[in-house]
Amino acid sequence: MTEPGPPPEPEQSPKPPPAPEPGQGPKPHPATGPGQGTEPGTFAARFDMKQRAGGIAVPIVTVLIAFFMGGVVVAATQHSVHKALLAYRDIFNGAGLNWIFHPTTTILDPTTHLTHLPSYNLSQTLLQTTTLILTGLAVAFAFRAGLFNIGGQGQYFVGIIVANWVGVSFATMSTAPHIVLAVVAATLAGAAWAGIAGVLKATVGAHEVISTIMLNWIAFYVGYWIFGDGGPLQNSTEPFVPVSNDVAHSAQLPVFWGAQGFQGLDIGIFIALGALATFWVLLNRTTLGYEVRAVGFNPDAAAYGGISVKKNIIRAMAISGAFAGLAGAVDMLGYLYHYAQGDFAFSQVGFLGIAVALLGRNTALGTLLSALLFGALLFGTTHGLNSGSVIQPTLASNLTYIIMGLVVLFAGANVLVLYVWNAPRRWLRRRAKAPTDTAEQPA
Amino acid sequence: MTTWAARLENPISSRLRDPAATGYAGIFLGAFAAFLAIPPIEARAIYWSIFVGLVAAILGVWTVSRGRRRIGWGAVAAGLLGIGLGILATRSSVGNLNAAFDATLIAQSLGVATPLVFAAMGGIFSERSGVVNIGLEGMMLMGAFWGLYGADKGGTWVVGLLVAAAAGGLLALVYAFFAIHLRADQIVGGTGVNFLALGITGYFFVQLYNNAPVQNGVPLIPNVNFLSGSHFFGAAIGGLSILTWASFALVILTFIVLFKTPLGLRIRACGEHPRAADTVGIDVYAIRYGCVVLSGILAALGGIYLSIGPQANGTFIFNITAGKGFIALAAVIFGNWRPAGAFAAALLFGFSSALALRLQVYSPQASALFQVLPYVLTLVAVAGVIGRTEAPAADGKPYAKQ
Numbered sequence: 001m002t003e004p005g006p007p008p009e010p011e012q013s014p015k016p017p018p019a020p021e022p023g024q025g026p027k028p029h030p031a032t033g034p035g036q037g038t039e040p041g042t043f044a045a046r047f048d049m050k051q052r053a054g055g056i057a058v059p060i061v062t063v064l065i066a067f068f069m070g071g072v073v074v075a076a077t078q079h080s081v082h083k084a085l086l087a088y089r090d091i092f093n094g095a096g097l098n099w100i101f102h103p104t105t106t107i108l109d110p111t112t113h114l115t116h117l118p119s120y121n122l123s124q125t126l127l128q129t130t131t132l133i134l135t136g137l138a139v140a141f142a143f144r145a146g147l148f149n150i151g152g153q154g155q156y157f158v159g160i161i162v163a164n165w166v167g168v169s170f171a172t173m174s175t176a177p178h179i180v181l182a183v184v185a186a187t188l189a190g191a192a193w194a195g196i197a198g199v200l201k202a203t204v205g206a207h208e209v210i211s212t213i214m215l216n217w218i219a220f221y222v223g224y225w226i227f228g229d230g231g232p233l234q235n236s237t238e239p240f241v242p243v244s245n246d247v248a249h250s251a252q253l254p255v256f257w258g259a260q261g262f263q264g265l266d267i268g269i270f271i272a273l274g275a276l277a278t279f280w281v282l283l284n285r286t287t288l289g290y291e292v293r294a295v296g297f298n299p300d301a302a303a304y305g306g307i308s309v310k311k312n313i314i315r316a317m318a319i320s321g322a323f324a325g326l327a328g329a330v331d332m333l334g335y336l337y338h339y340a341q342g343d344f345a346f347s348q349v350g351f352l353g354i355a356v357a358l359l360g361r362n363t364a365l366g367t368l369l370s371a372l373l374f375g376a377l378l379f380g381t382t383h384g385l386n387s388g389s390v391i392q393p394t395l396a397s398n399l400t401y402i403i404m405g406l407v408v409l410f411a412g413a414n415v416l417v418l419y420v421w422n423a424p425r426r427w428l429r430r431r432a433k434a435p436t437d438t439a440e441q442p443a
Numbered sequence: 444m445t446t447w448a449a450r451l452e453n454p455i456s457s458r459l460r461d462p463a464a465t466g467y468a469g470i471f472l473g474a475f476a477a478f479l480a481i482p483p484i485e486a487r488a489i490y491w492s493i494f495v496g497l498v499a500a501i502l503g504v505w506t507v508s509r510g511r512r513r514i515g516w517g518a519v520a521a522g523l524l525g526i527g528l529g530i531l532a533t534r535s536s537v538g539n540l541n542a543a544f545d546a547t548l549i550a551q552s553l554g555v556a557t558p559l560v561f562a563a564m565g566g567i568f569s570e571r572s573g574v575v576n577i578g579l580e581g582m583m584l585m586g587a588f589w590g591l592y593g594a595d596k597g598g599t600w601v602v603g604l605l606v607a608a609a610a611g612g613l614l615a616l617v618y619a620f621f622a623i624h625l626r627a628d629q630i631v632g633g634t635g636v637n638f639l640a641l642g643i644t645g646y647f648f649v650q651l652y653n654n655a656p657v658q659n660g661v662p663l664i665p666n667v668n669f670l671s672g673s674h675f676f677g678a679a680i681g682g683l684s685i686l687t688w689a690s691f692a693l694v695i696l697t698f699i700v701l702f703k704t705p706l707g708l709r710i711r712a713c714g715e716h717p718r719a720a721d722t723v724g725i726d727v728y729a730i731r732y733g734c735v736v737l738s739g740i741l742a743a744l745g746g747i748y749l750s751i752g753p754q755a756n757g758t759f760i761f762n763i764t765a766g767k768g769f770i771a772l773a774a775v776i777f778g779n780w781r782p783a784g785a786f787a788a789a790l791l792f793g794f795s796s797a798l799a800l801r802l803q804v805y806s807p808q809a810s811a812l813f814q815v816l817p818y819v820l821t822l823v824a825v826a827g828v829i830g831r832t833e834a835p836a837a838d839g840k841p842y843a844k845q
Contacts, residue, residue: 148630148631209577209630210773211822213769214818214819215822216766218819221815222812225808229808230807354634395649398649399646401641401645402643405636405638405640407635408631409632410635411635412631
């Protein structure tokens with residue numbers, strides 16, 4: 001939480017340290033009280049202080065604003081505030097979060113053989129969370145190097161394709177090596193796919209946003225061709241169905257909650273948690289991470305300090321793509337097992353990763369929490385949502401995008417969020433000493 | 444700064460002295476080598492393509508020897524590529540060739556390029572004033588959906604245009620507030636705007652049209668029919684949409700406004716050095732707001748072509764733009780932030796997209812693979828085969844008023 005959010009911050013004028021305002025008494029910890037009256041003069045200093053002070057405040061307020069505005073849309077179109085609240089309750093239940101009220105139930109009742117919805121929904125939410133942690137890490141890692149990897153979707157597709165290919169082939173291998181082989185191959189493929197954008201950025205200066213978007217579409221259509229009719233990896237038993245073969249049993253990740261083959265929760269979530277730890281160690285405890293962060297903070301200063309900016313751009317993009325490729329592998333080997341041509345058009349997990357990373361302020365812990373939120377939102381508004389609820393799943397799934405868009409929009413505008421966050425205190429203060437105080441301005 | 448009069452007196456000699464001229468000639472000849480083997484010329488003897496391609500390559504080598512390495516090697520590559528494509532074309536059957544390359548290919552290319560040209564001109568205005576607009580995609584999407592809704596409810600396509608422009612402008616206004624006043628990171632803010640547009644259009648599409656992809660009876664944007672469709676020009680440009688013709692005019696208008704008027708000078712000043720512009724009394728925020736909102740309006744007018752344009756028949760589906768806004772953005776960069784360059788890039792994308800659809804006659808199985816062509820070309824173009832591009836100096840940098 002000590003780092004500021006997305007590195008490509010608006011270029012501020014030189015940032016003086018946030019000195020306490022004279023006459024207010026010593027306030028050594030700005031983090032303890034954002035906007036408590038210690039406001040240094042320049043905008044940049046105030047902004048800098050709020051960046052650190054708002055470590056948790058900004059994401060929370062961002063989420064609240066986004067959910068509130070999403071609720072306004074629902075209330076306006078359904079002509080009822082009550083229905084909007086009910087819709088959020090249905091989404092909460094759809095995500096299986098009501099499981100906490102009866103946590104002892106298993107997914108499948110051994111006597112009645114009926115699935116318990118809350119536990120089943122929660123397991124599905126956690127499956128989505130697993131993917132989002134990894135695609136979120138992909139975006140976050142690039143952000144820490146000052147790069148915007150918008151190509152998580154394409155790198156995820158490449159991971160899906162390679163994991164399927166390796167998982168379907170080599171069916172005679174034993175389980176552990178087969179899984180490791182498929183996961184490593186998909187991860188490397190994702191790294192290579194993102195590495196293309198990194199190399200282009202480092203050598204000829206092609207902007208990574210444009211090149212990764214183009215790589216997304218190239219991966220999309222290549223996948224469309226590979227799994228489509230007559231494609232090289234299309235189903236070998238049913239030649240007219242545009243879907244891939246199923247991954248061999250030896251390459252399927254073991255399921256520990258729910259049933260294998262019925263989208264039970266697999267050990268992929270531990271792989272994702274391991275990736276989170278790797279992300280933290282890599283960034284904060286290794287030379288590589290130090291160099292990557294230095295390039296992200298200020299490429300010129302990093303170059304002056306003897307750090308190769310080009311090398312680190314390529315490295316950061318490749319590692320970023322590795323996370324997204326791993327996400328594809330974990331999905332394919334964990335619960336999908338096969339991929340249809342039509343699935344390419346519906347998958348948005350790579351793009352959701354952007355919202356996850358930005359809301360999580362590109363930190364490991366933040367990514368975990370926001371992946372949980374978006375995983376719940378993603379499943380709770382689609383398959384988990386009861387069709388008898390006040391808001392239809394087709395409608396609610398779009399609500400996810402509205403909330404996601406607002407989150408990303410506000411994540412880039414900390415100033416506004418903090419302005420809202422501090423509004424009550426500012427109001428109180430102004431009432432206390434009305435004539436002398438000057439209200440702070442967002443811009 | 445040479446005046447127009449001076450340029451007219453000495454029109455070509457200074458350009459010819461530049462070694463880049465031979466490079467560009469080589470690139471042109473390389474393209475011509477491939478063009479020889481396809482209709483309407485359709486030379487079936489391979490020698491013509493090889494000869495012209497070799498001339499292109501020699502011109503390229505000459506350019507390299509005169510110091511313009513990048514363009515020279517580009518000409519060499521174009522020459523060799525022209526020979527390769529020419530050989531491929533002479534090997535394929537005449538029937539397939541005629542099916543893939545006919546006059547309607549031109550019409551289709553222009554049709555695909557039309558929304559891109561609108562969005563790209565919007566992007567040029569926005570970026571020339573110093574605001575990167577990744578949100579073009581979302582603004583196109585707003586135009587596509589709300590234009591359809593406006594035309595449907597208003598009963599005429601003109602209402603559709605107005606509603607689309609209003610929706611795109613409104614979203615752009617939101618983005619402008621975040622990018623200019625709140626000084627949010629523009630790439631992140633633009634991405635947020637894209638998601639927001641995706642959610643809003645998707646939500647209201649379900650709410651208002653219940654996910655039905657085609658709305659029958661929606662008034663469409665009319666075509667301009669002025670030549671009979673039988674001969675070459677009739678098929679190529681005789682039945683283009685009003686919007687396509689408007690896009691040609693827009694390119695010229697953008698050029699005149701940006702480079703021949705005081706307002707254009709102010710816009711470019713805000714994009715190059717906002718502080719200096721502020722010092723001489725230009726309201727940087729007002730200019731930037733105006734340009735971003737204009738870019739949203741133009742992008743939305745491009746987007747409406749996808750929903751009630753001539754080929755669209757009142758179609759809307761979730762995420763109908765499918766990355767076209769980003770292609771337009773790439774066209775802006777490829778075109779070096781100039782209207783003519785961006786127009787050429789949009790045409791290149793339009794041509795490769797239209798060609799990709801036609802190449803299906805060769806292999807229906809690989810048809811999805813051909814769709815990759817425009818994206819690969821854009822990637823190659825952005826990677827800078829033609830030459831390094833130079834963005835406005837303050838592009839993407841928020842400006843804080845003093």
